[in-house]
Amino acid sequence: xxxxxxxxxxxxxxxxxxxxxxxxxxxxxxxxxxxxxxxxxxxxxxxxxxxxxxxxxxxxxxxxxxxxxxxxxxxxxxxxxxxxxxxxxxxxxxxxxxxxxxxxxxxxxxxxxxxxxxxxxxxxxxxxxxxxxxxxxxxxxxxxxxxxxxxxxxxxxxxxxxxxxxxxxxxxxxxxxxxxxxxxxxxxxxxxxxxxxxxxxxxxxxxxxxxxxxxxxxxxxxxxxxxxxxxxxxxxxxxxxxxxxxxxxxxxxxxxxxxxxxxxxxxxxxxxxxxxxxxxxxxxxxxxxxxxxxxxxxxxxxxxxxxxxxxxxxxxxxxxxxxxxxxxxxxxxxxxxxxxxxxxxxxxxxxxxxxxxxxxxxxxxxxxxxxxxxxxxxxxxxxxxxxxxxxxxxxxxxxxxxxxxxxxxxxxxxxxxxxxxxxxxxxxxxxxxxxxxxxxxxxxxxxxxxxxxxxxxxxxxxxxxxxxxxxxxxxxxxxxxxxxxxxxxxxxxxxxxxxxxxxxxxxxxxxxxxxxxxxxxxxxxxxxxxxxxxxxxxxxxxxxxxxxxxxxxxxxxxxxxxxxxxxxxxxxxxxxxxxxxxxxxxxxxxxxxxxxxxxxxxxxxxxxxxxxxxxxxxxxxx
Amino acid sequence: xxxxxxxxxxxxxxxxxxxxxxxxxxxxxxxxxxxxxxxxxxxxxxxxxxxxxxxxxxxxxxxxxxxxxxxxxxxxxxxxxxxxxxxxxxxxxxxxxxxxxxxxxxxxxxxxxxxxxxxxxxxxxxxxxxxxxxxxxxxxxxxxxxxxxxxxxxxxxxxxxxxxxxxxxxxxxxxxxxxxxxxxxxxxxxxxxxxxxxxxxxxxxxxxxxxxxxxxxxxxxxxxxxxxxxxxxxxxxxxxxxxxxxxxxxxxxxxxxxxxxxxxxxxxxxxxxxxxxxxxxxx
Numbered sequence: 001x002x003x004x005x006x007x008x009x010x011x012x013x014x015x016x017x018x019x020x021x022x023x024x025x026x027x028x029x030x031x032x033x034x035x036x037x038x039x040x041x042x043x044x045x046x047x048x049x050x051x052x053x054x055x056x057x058x059x060x061x062x063x064x065x066x067x068x069x070x071x072x073x074x075x076x077x078x079x080x081x082x083x084x085x086x087x088x089x090x091x092x093x094x095x096x097x098x099x100x101x102x103x104x105x106x107x108x109x110x111x112x113x114x115x116x117x118x119x120x121x122x123x124x125x126x127x128x129x130x131x132x133x134x135x136x137x138x139x140x141x142x143x144x145x146x147x148x149x150x151x152x153x154x155x156x157x158x159x160x161x162x163x164x165x166x167x168x169x170x171x172x173x174x175x176x177x178x179x180x181x182x183x184x185x186x187x188x189x190x191x192x193x194x195x196x197x198x199x200x201x202x203x204x205x206x207x208x209x210x211x212x213x214x215x216x217x218x219x220x221x222x223x224x225x226x227x228x229x230x231x232x233x234x235x236x237x238x239x240x241x242x243x244x245x246x247x248x249x250x251x252x253x254x255x256x257x258x259x260x261x262x263x264x265x266x267x268x269x270x271x272x273x274x275x276x277x278x279x280x281x282x283x284x285x286x287x288x289x290x291x292x293x294x295x296x297x298x299x300x301x302x303x304x305x306x307x308x309x310x311x312x313x314x315x316x317x318x319x320x321x322x323x324x325x326x327x328x329x330x331x332x333x334x335x336x337x338x339x340x341x342x343x344x345x346x347x348x349x350x351x352x353x354x355x356x357x358x359x360x361x362x363x364x365x366x367x368x369x370x371x372x373x374x375x376x377x378x379x380x381x382x383x384x385x386x387x388x389x390x391x392x393x394x395x396x397x398x399x400x401x402x403x404x405x406x407x408x409x410x411x412x413x414x415x416x417x418x419x420x421x422x423x424x425x426x427x428x429x430x431x432x433x434x435x436x437x438x439x440x441x442x443x444x445x446x447x448x449x450x451x452x453x454x455x456x457x458x459x460x461x462x463x464x465x466x467x468x469x470x471x472x473x474x475x476x477x478x479x480x481x482x483x484x485x486x487x488x489x490x491x492x493x494x495x496x497x498x499x500x501x502x503x504x505x506x507x508x509x510x511x512x513x514x515x516x517x518x519x520x521x522x523x524x525x526x527x528x529x530x531x532x533x534x535x536x537x538x539x540x541x542x543x544x545x546x547x548x549x550x551x552x553x554x555x556x557x558x559x560x561x562x563x564x565x566x567x568x569x570x571x572x573x574x575x576x577x578x579x580x581x582x583x584x585x586x587x588x589x590x591x592x593x594x595x596x597x598x599x600x601x602x603x604x605x606x607x608x609x610x611x612x613x614x615x616x617x618x619x620x621x622x
Numbered sequence: 623x624x625x626x627x628x629x630x631x632x633x634x635x636x637x638x639x640x641x642x643x644x645x646x647x648x649x650x651x652x653x654x655x656x657x658x659x660x661x662x663x664x665x666x667x668x669x670x671x672x673x674x675x676x677x678x679x680x681x682x683x684x685x686x687x688x689x690x691x692x693x694x695x696x697x698x699x700x701x702x703x704x705x706x707x708x709x710x711x712x713x714x715x716x717x718x719x720x721x722x723x724x725x726x727x728x729x730x731x732x733x734x735x736x737x738x739x740x741x742x743x744x745x746x747x748x749x750x751x752x753x754x755x756x757x758x759x760x761x762x763x764x765x766x767x768x769x770x771x772x773x774x775x776x777x778x779x780x781x782x783x784x785x786x787x788x789x790x791x792x793x794x795x796x797x798x799x800x801x802x803x804x805x806x807x808x809x810x811x812x813x814x815x816x817x818x819x820x821x822x823x824x825x826x827x828x829x830x831x832x833x834x835x836x837x838x839x840x841x842x843x844x845x846x847x848x849x850x851x852x853x854x855x856x857x858x859x860x861x862x863x864x865x866x867x868x869x870x871x872x873x874x875x876x877x878x879x880x881x882x883x884x885x886x887x888x889x890x891x892x893x894x895x896x897x898x899x900x901x902x903x904x905x
Contacts, residue, residue, distance in 0.1 A: 070849050094854035102849045109839045110846035112783065114758045114790045121861035126851040134861040156793040167846075174851060371804050413810060421808035428798075429805040431830035441827065445810030479834070493809060 021178055021210050022046040022069060022100075027078035029064055038064040040233045041078070046178075046212060051204045053213040053221040053241065056230035057255035057512045058483055062214045065230070066182040069212070070102050083177070098127060100178040101171035105186050107155075107163035116142070116166055117151045123174040134173075141172040144207075145199045159357050161192020165199060172203075178210040179203060185220065186510050189357050189539040190581045197223065216512040218245070218259040222279050229254060242277035257513035260542060260584045260605060267609040271616065281584060285591030292597055292616060301598040302611035307564050316401040316500045316532050318345040318368065323396040325363050325372065325557075337363040339557040345550070350527055351535045352544040352565065355554030356579050361537045364554065365503050367398055367405070368535070369419040374398060376406040401500065417446040420499035420531070424506045426490030427483065435481070436474040439463060439493045446497050462496040463489070465530065466522060484515045488522070495530060502531040506538060520547055545569060545583040545603035553580065566602045631687075633753045638869055639681035640754045644763030646870040651751050653877040657884045658740050658747075663891035664902045666884040667736065670743050673880050677747065681754040691749035692742055699741055706734040728900075736904060761785045766864055779858060787843070795836065802831050 024044040030037040039061045046052050056062040067073040068080055071093040080087040082096045101123075104110055113119040117138050124134040142148045145165040155163050164184055171179065181200060185193040201223055203209045213224060221227050227244050229237035231254040237244050245251070245262045258266070261284060265275040273291040278284040292300055325338040337360045345351050355361045366372045374396055375381050384393040398405040403415045423429070432438035439459045443450065450458075463470045466488040473481065478489050487507075495502060507523060508516040520543065527534045538544055544551050545565045552562040555578045561568050569575070569586045576582065585608035589599045599615060601608040639647070654673060661667050678688050692699070712727025719726040755763075765782035772778050803813070806827045813824050847853075891903050 067845070072845050072848060094851060097849055097851050097853075102846075104842060104846055104849075106839075106842060108794050109842035111790060112787050112843070112847065114756075114786070118758075118786075118862060122847075122852075123850040125858050125861055126855035128855070128857045128859050130859065131861055131863060134859070138861070156790075170850060366804065369808055371807055413812075416808055416810055421805075423801060423805045423808070426805065428835055429802055429809075429827075429831050431827045441806075441811075442809035445812065497810075 019048045020045045021048050021083055022212075023079075023081045024065075024068075025079050027068065027075045027080055029061075029068060029073060029075050031064075037076075037233050039068070039075075039230075042230075042233075042235050043078075044228060044235060044238075046210060048177075049204075049208045049210055050226060051201075051211045051213070051224045053215060053224035053227045054230060055215060055218070055221050055227055055244075055256060057216065057514060059232075060230040060254075061233040062230050063182050064233075066102055066180050066212070066214055069096075069178075069180060070100055071096055072102075098174055099176050100180060101174055101176035102180040102182055103164070103167050103171050103184045105183040107160060107167045107187070110167045110170065111155050111163070114154050114156070116147070116153050116155055116169075119155065119166060120169050120173045123170060127174065137173045137175065138169075141169040144172055144203065145169045146195075159192060160188045161195040164188060164192060164196050168196065168199060176209075178212065180212045180214070182214050183216070185215065185217065190541075191356055191579055193217070193220075216256065218257060218513065219261070222259055222261075229256070231255075252514075255512055255514040257517070264584070264588070264605055264609060267605070268612060271609075271613040273616065281587035282591050285588050285595065288588075288592060288612065289595035289597060292595070295617065297615075297617070299596040300615040302600050302615040305566055305600040305602055305607075305611075307566070307602075314347055316347040317399075318343070318501065318533070318535075319397075319399045320344070320364075320367070321397045322394045323364070323367060323398065325360075325367075327363075337557055341554075341557070341559055343552055343559055343562060345533060345535065347532050349533055349535075350524070350547060350549045351533065352548035352551035353535065353537045353554060354539070354541065354544055354551060354568075354580060355560075356539070359554040360557040361554055362505060365421070365505060365535065365537060368400065368501070368503055369416045369421050370405055370410075370412045371421070373412075374406045377408050377410065377412075381408075413446065417442075417497040418500050420494040420497065420502045422491055422494050422502070422504040422507060424509055426494075427478075427486035430478040430486060430490060430493075433477060434475050435463070435468075435478050435489050436470075438478050438489060439496050442493055443496045458496055459492075462492040465495065465526065466492045467518075468492070484511060484518070487511070487519065491522070491526075495526060498530055500531060501533045501535065502526060503535045504537070507536055508538070508540070508543065516543070523547070539581075541569070541581045541583045542605075545585070546605070553578070555580075564602075569603050631691075631749065631752045632756050633683045633687065635682045637680060637682040637754065639677060639750070641867075641869055642754075642873055643864050643866050643870045644755050644759040645766050645864055646866065646873050647751055647755055648760070648763050648767060650873050650877045651747060653881055654747050655744060657877075657880050658744055660881070660888065661740070661884045662904045663887045664736065665887040665891050665894065667739055667743070669880055669883045669887065673876065674743055674747055674750070676876070677750045681750055683750065683753040687753060688746050688749050692745050695741065695745055699738060702741075703734050703738050706730065706737055710734065732901060733904065757789050758786070761789060762862055762864065779860075791839070794839075795832070798835055799828065799832055802828050 022045065024042050027039055027042045028037055029039040042065070054062045054065060064073065068075055069082060069087065071087045074088045083099055085092040085096055087093070087096055111119045112122050120138045120141055121134050124137050129137070138151070139148070142151055145168050147162065147165050147169060150158065150162065150166070155166055158166065179200070185196050188196065197220055200211055200213065204211045213220065215221060222241050224241055226239065227241040228235055229244060229251070236254060237247060245258050248258060248266065251258060261278055261281070265278055265284060268288065269275050273288065275284065275287045278287060320341055320343045323338050323341040324336070326334055326336045328334045341360070341364060353361050353364065363372065367374070370377070376395060386392045395406065400415065400419060403410050405415070430438050432441060436459050439462055440455050443455055443458055460470045463473065468485060468488055473485070473489070478486060481489065504523070508519045511519060523534055523536070524547070536548070548565055550563070551565045551568055553560045553568055553575065560578065561571070569582050572582045572586050572590055583603045585601060585603050585605055589601070589608070592599055597615060599608060599611045601611045654670065657666070658670050661670060678685060707726060707730050708724045710727060710730035710733050712729030716728040717725060718728060761782065765778060768778045811824060811827055813821065816824070892899050895902060
């Protein structure tokens with residue numbers, strides 16, 4: 001930060017009135033052994049009742065900021081006041097925490113009890129409230145997050161979004177004036193994210209609660225009154241979110257991206273349309289329609305969407321028929337995860353699997369490399385007998401290339417070398433002392449007779465493939481790497497056997513916008529150069545729309561649709577009824593229909609803008 | 623399947639026993655065990671059996687589940703039964719069979735039957751408790767019963783919180799373990815073959831990520847608890863309150879009657895059927 005803006009900020013803090021609930025002046029904080037400070041010279045104030053969002057890439061210091069407010073960390077220099085209390089004063093910390101509650105990222109790691117109401121009671125118990133008062137607060141807090149009916153439930157049986165709402169209720173029960181959300185939506189699926197964001201927005205608007213939302217989802221930041229951007233521990237931008245997003249390219253240098261809607265708006269503006277600041281699909285559709293009207297276009301239609309045809313060999317097709325799977329069979333908690341799934345994936349596809357939590361996606365992909373074996377391949381399988389008057393029982397079948405997974409004699413180990421599987425948050429499976437050893441683990445398991453040199457060559461290739469410098473990282477401990485690097489190492493550890501098919505569960509989960517983009521680019525590179533077929537499971541519809549050649553939507557253990565993403569997303573209303581999201585472009589296109597403007601795109605932002613401009617009669621390069 | 627460990631054996635139905643206060647259930651089990659060990663007559667044992675049958679009936683848990691619970695202690699049972707049978711001494715005129723140092727007396731047979739039944743009943747009784755009570759309820763029951771220990775400066779509440787957190791994290795950690803196992807299997811790890819040393823070595827890729835994750839979770843949980851005012855809490859209150867109801871009163875009466883009955887049988891049992899005295903009453 002330059003000196004003049006620094007001085008201006010300090011000045012602003014001094015003239016601020018007593019309405020400021022949080023004040024940071026020139027705060028510096030470094031973690032032990034860290035080469036650079038996590039926060040350097042941050043000056044910031046938050047007004048009562050304000051909705052502030054703090055945005056920044058992974059490692060930008062935004063979580064540190066949250067912990068400093070609650071006195072979970074103490075600043076090295078500078079001063080932090082919360083409601084007039086000095087946050088570094090140990091005697092005041094309890095008081096501060098009564099007034100500033102914080103919800104963390106992982107809902108699982110915030111709960112102390114196995115029953116929702118007991119967990120919500122934890123905070124009030126610590127303050128020493130009476131039983132009756134605690135009971136009232138639990139009722140109020142659970143109602144505020146819309147979880148009243150789950151009062152007696154076990155949190156471990158709830159969905160991610162529900163768990164996080166319980167965590168919010170646990171903090172609300174303390175009745176704080178300030179609610180801090182430290183990336184509380186990062187691990188949730190779109191539905192869960194929306195649930196939590198709706199609760200938080202309501203608390204801010206209706207209860208007048210001061211909210212500090214720490215996030216790297218730009219679309220969430222749009223909901224705030226004001227946004228602060230952190231980059232490498234420094235406050236680099238501050239202002240209303242719309243104004244911040246005007247700085248476009250500058251944001252990308254901070255490893256952030258524009259909200260998708262702003263990106264589309266800017267792209268259309270390049271072609272001469274007047275759009276301005278928009279937040280909702282309906283708003284942008286209206287603005288687009290106004291532009292069309294201005295040109296006297298009452299009805300417009302873009303050229304139809306023509307899917308590209310690709311021809312490829314069929315040596316590594318995936319074929320799944322009549323697949324059923326029941327968890328906790330014969331127990332009171334039995335749940336049928338898959339109900340007759342039939343699916344065919346041609347070699348060469350970049351295949352997407354979508355579906356909300358619990359739709360059976362993870363169960364399905366675990367069948368692909370026989371982590372879950374078909375019943376026929378089990379030890380004690382007996383063929384079910386045909387009962388009189390009933391059709392013959394149908395047995396599931398899965399074939400992948402030359403492997404028949406219904407056959408006991410199949411070499412499942414060889415299959416696993418040919419079908420690579422990357423689980424969610426794969427960095428949590430790293431264990432070896434050095435990166436090179438960890439990457440070599442799978443290779444050594446699968447190919448016993450390799451020489452040291454052969455292993456080294458393969459590991460080197462694999463690490464280079466994921467975009468890391470072999471010489472630089474090979475002897476490092478995987479735990480010393482950054483989050484994004486760890487994930488790359490974990491992927492390298494799977495592709496080291498050069499599998500023909502690579503399956504990834506939520507490969508971009510938890511990464512910041514730039515990290516997400518980089519991982520998807522990496523997958524395309526792997527698809528082009530190493531793996532014939534790539535299958536990804538994702539919650540992010542835009543990710544599917546812009547990356548996949550084909551996609552399957554799962555719902556309640558069934559394949560609801562399997563088609564080109566554009567064709568699946570064309571059934572927007574049905575998807576919404578299933579609780580699934582659609583890409584933003586589809587939402588805008590739907591809105592435009594009511595204005596007699598028909599845009600047929602492949603659902604990616606680029607193609608949407610191109611088609612929209614084409615219908616507008618403008619030149620996208622103008 | 624492993625995900626249900628936190629529920630232990632809990633069998634989710636609504637029943638008389640399910641609705642009882644966990645404290646009463648724990649004390650009832652203690653009373654039942656005391657009665658089993660006090661009993662010196664088969665009459666007393668029969669009384670215990672009636673109590674067990676009532677508990678099973680009114681908890682609506684499947685009888686087979688209760689019977690199967692004995693499987694876990696089956697080998698210990700056989701082992702001790704054999705020892706008792708051959709080494710329990712008796713009066714010389716009651717010696718039925720002998721070979722070298724192995725002798726079987728009539729008293730030995732009676733004692734073995736008695737002992738085996740006692741152990742059977744003990745295991746089955748405990749099973750009814752765990753089938754009808756969630757670990758969470760058990761935990762708060764134990765906490766409440768141990769409360770007097772706070773007087774001698776034992777941090778009962780902190781211990782209870784530790785238990786509660788442990789229960790809370792069992793499903794999470796099991797899920798995590800399953801995920802790590804799956805991930806390493808996908809990388810060709812083999813946990814099923816090879817000798818014992820190879821297998822122990824094979825656990826390393828599971829253990830290290832699991833430990834790291836557990837520590838990470840502990841760190842985050844500590845922060846989350848502190849942020850919810852745990853750190854400077856001096857006087858904590860407790861929301862959960864266990865209530866003693868009419869069902870509990872019936873339970874208390876039943877088990878008080880059981881102990882009394884057993885003691886009475888011990889004292890007067892010999893007079894009931896004097897002709898079979900030797901077979902029905904242990905000395």
